[in-house]
Amino acid sequence: MQRALAKAVQRSRHDQHCLAIAPFFVVRSAHTEPKRVRLLHPALSDAQRATIYALSTPPGKAGVAVVRVSGPNAIDVWSKLVKTRKRQLPEPWKMERCQVVHPETGEILDDGLAVFFKAPRSFTTEDVVELHIHSGRAIISSVLAALSRLPYCRPAEAGEFTRRAFHGGRLDLTQVEGLKDLVDAETEGQRRLALRAAGVGEIYACRRVDYESHKNIKGATRVQFEQLRTEIIGCLAKLEALIDFGEGEDIEEGVYEEARDRAFKLKSTIQSYLQDSRRGEILRSGVRLTIFGAPNAGKSSLLNFFAQREAAIVTPVPGTTRDILELSLDIGGIPVIVSDTAGLRKTVDPVELIGVERARKAIDAADIALCVVSCEDLDRGDGEDCPVEFPEAVRALIGDDTFILFNKSDLLTTKRDKSNLAGPHRWTTSLKTGDGTTEFLASFAKALQKKWELLQTSFTLSIDIPRNLRYALSDNGDSGSTPFITHARHRVHLKSAVQFIDGFLATSPDDIVLGAEELRYAARAVGKVSGLIDVEDVLDALFKDFCIGK
Ligand SMILES: Nc1nc2c(ncn2[C@@H]2O[C@H](COP(=O)(O)OP(=O)(O)OP(=O)(O)O)[C@@H](O)[C@H]2O)c(=O)[nH]1
Numbered sequence: 001m002q003r004a005l006a007k008a009v010q011r012s013r014h015d016q017h018c019l020a021i022a023p024f025f026v027v028r029s030a031h032t033e034p035k036r037v038r039l040l041h042p043a044l045s046d047a048q049r050a051t052i053y054a055l056s057t058p059p060g061k062a063g064v065a066v067v068r069v070s071g072p073n074a075i076d077v078w079s080k081l082v083k084t085r086k087r088q089l090p091e092p093w094k095m096e097r098c099q100v101v102h103p104e105t106g107e108i109l110d111d112g113l114a115v116f117f118k119a120p121r122s123f124t125t126e127d128v129v130e131l132h133i134h135s136g137r138a139i140i141s142s143v144l145a146a147l148s149r150l151p152y153c154r155p156a157e158a159g160e161f162t163r164r165a166f167h168g169g170r171l172d173l174t175q176v177e178g179l180k181d182l183v184d185a186e187t188e189g190q191r192r193l194a195l196r197a198a199g200v201g202e203i204y205a206c207r208r209v210d211y212e213s214h215k216n217i218k219g220a221t222r223v224q225f226e227q228l229r230t231e232i233i234g235c236l237a238k239l240e241a242l243i244d245f246g247e248g249e250d251i252e253e254g255v256y257e258e259a260r261d262r263a264f265k266l267k268s269t270i271q272s273y274l275q276d277s278r279r280g281e282i283l284r285s286g287v288r289l290t291i292f293g294a295p296n297a298g299k300s301s302l303l304n305f306f307a308q309r310e311a312a313i314v315t316p317v318p319g320t321t322r323d324i325l326e327l328s329l330d331i332g333g334i335p336v337i338v339s340d341t342a343g344l345r346k347t348v349d350p351v352e353l354i355g356v357e358r359a360r361k362a363i364d365a366a367d368i369a370l371c372v373v374s375c376e377d378l379d380r381g382d383g384e385d386c387p388v389e390f391p392e393a394v395r396a397l398i399g400d401d402t403f404i405l406f407n408k409s410d411l412l413t414t415k416r417d418k419s420n421l422a423g424p425h426r427w428t429t430s431l432k433t434g435d436g437t438t439e440f441l442a443s444f445a446k447a448l449q450k451k452w453e454l455l456q457t458s459f460t461l462s463i464d465i466p467r468n469l470r471y472a473l474s475d476n477g478d479s480g481s482t483p484f485i486t487h488a489r490h491r492v493h494l495k496s497a498v499q500f501i502d503g504f505l506a507t508s509p510d511d512i513v514l515g516a517e518e519l520r521y522a523a524r525a526v527g528k529v530s531g532l533i534d535v536e537d538v539l540d541a542l543f544k545d546f547c548i549g550k
């Protein structure tokens with residue numbers, strides 16, 4: 001990121017340089033000598049047009065639309081477009097009644113409200129102007145067109161306001177994710193989880209918000225990851241001190257052992273977060289349900305039944321589904337990501353082989369694995385008490401927690417008693433005739449709800465959260481039920497942090513430089529979660545923890 005920033009700065013310097021030397025443009029033609037023509041309004045590059053604008057509300061007819069402008073010229077935008085009764089310049093953070101006018105003709109475009117957020121106390125940490133106008137296509141496009149007339153303004157790219165908030169230090173990556181999740185939240189649990197990550201609640205929880213530094217508006221996830229990183233840096237600082245000064249006069253004995261102990265505890269803490277049954281990710285995105293089984297059992301028919309539409313191709317040909325088909329559905333009020341998979345069987349067909357391999361992976365990754373078994377495949381033995389023999393292809397994949405749907409009950413020809421197939425998390429249906437489907441759906445939804453509720457309860461954080469933030473991190477002041485990992489990305493970085501800490505623990509005290517390097521990587525891995533990858537912090541910790549050169 002730093003490299004990207006440096007590049008951007010370089011680019012912007014280059015652009016400024018170009019502007020300084022080239023308000024000209026060379027005109028070439030086949031018949032004449034090249035001529036230099038002075039441009040009246042030299043076009044500015046995107047980097048120079050640093051003030052961005054966009055409609056922040058959905059387009060269409062509504063009471064209010066908000067057009068947001070952010071950047072160094074926001075105040076100029078105000079003086080050109082906003083006419084209030086009182087004065088030309090705005091009072092920051094105060095909504096004012098105004099007319100929005102065209103900057104060149106002075107024509108009134110709409111009347112509404114405007115507010116100016118002075119840097120750095122704004123979402124992007126830059127000067128921001130918000131125009132609250134009436135929401136109608138013509139009004140919005142006339143205001144956006146008026147903004148485009150200002151040479152220093154350009155339309156914002158997707159997510160650019162949030163990107164500026166990130167670069168301005170207003171948000172870290174976990175808060176950016178939290179904001180996106182907040183907008184996407186469809187259930188109450190998802191809203192609460194996203195709110196914590198985004199840090200929105202803290203503004204109300206903190207008595208005094210330090211607006212100048214913006215440093216204490218942090219999401220719960222950010223606080224947690226920062227504490228982990230600080231801990232790693234604490235260990236690293238001890239090693240750095242040993243490398244620089246060695247055990248002796250300045251550094252007390254046992255520092256290396258202390259660093260090892262701390263690193264060991266840290267590793268166990270991170271591992272305990274990783275063993276959370278993906279609770280945070282499930283709350284955020286939904287329960288992952290994988291439908292699997294032998295070919296032709298009715299898996300795709302089940303997906304279509306859940307979706308209430310012909311989402312998957314269903315044919316009598318075994319091996320119809322080749323790849324994974326994934327749908328986000330609401331089953332009994334629970335968000336579920338349902339995957340239909342290729343039928344499992346021994347095959348030499350290379351395409352089918354890939355499908356079967358993917359199916360196996362999806363079963364491994366599932367929160368709930370639902371095996372569809374055709375009653376035809378059970379109908380080999382005779383008699384009421386004949387035990388259930390699962391088809392060979394799926395037998396090894398069925399565990400105690402696997403849900404089973406015996407489908408095609410209409411094809412049962414032997415005297416097999418259906419109650420023989422009953423049991424917890426087992427149902428019998430005919431997706432063709434609809435027999436048993438109502439009971440199945442009701443009971444399956446209940447099982448899903450149970451799983452969901454289980455996920456919403458006890459998960460205790462062992463990290464101490466600062467007192468002033470605790471209220472914000474939970475609904476009732478209790479921080480105990482906050483899931484730690486909410487995105488697969490967090491999990492990847494935490495796993496590599498564990499590997500690096502392991503690397504440090506495996507090095508001998510004689511290889512202290514190597515050990516320190518491992519810890520530096522571990523701190524970086526955790527830092528990647530929030531986007532904080534600053535090794536200068538090691539020096540801060542070093543001087544805080546040790547009285548060197550007293
Ligand atoms: N008689 C009967 N046929 C069914 C039932 N459910 C599905 N079928 C039929 O069984 C055939 C296979 O159904 P699919 O849903 O495609 O089965 P699948 O498990 O997805 O099959 P593959 O994708 O090949 O692995 C189709 O012809 C369905 O119409 C049922 O309950 N009874």
Ligand SMILES: [Mg+2]
Binds near residue numbers: 313
């Ligand atoms: Mg299928």
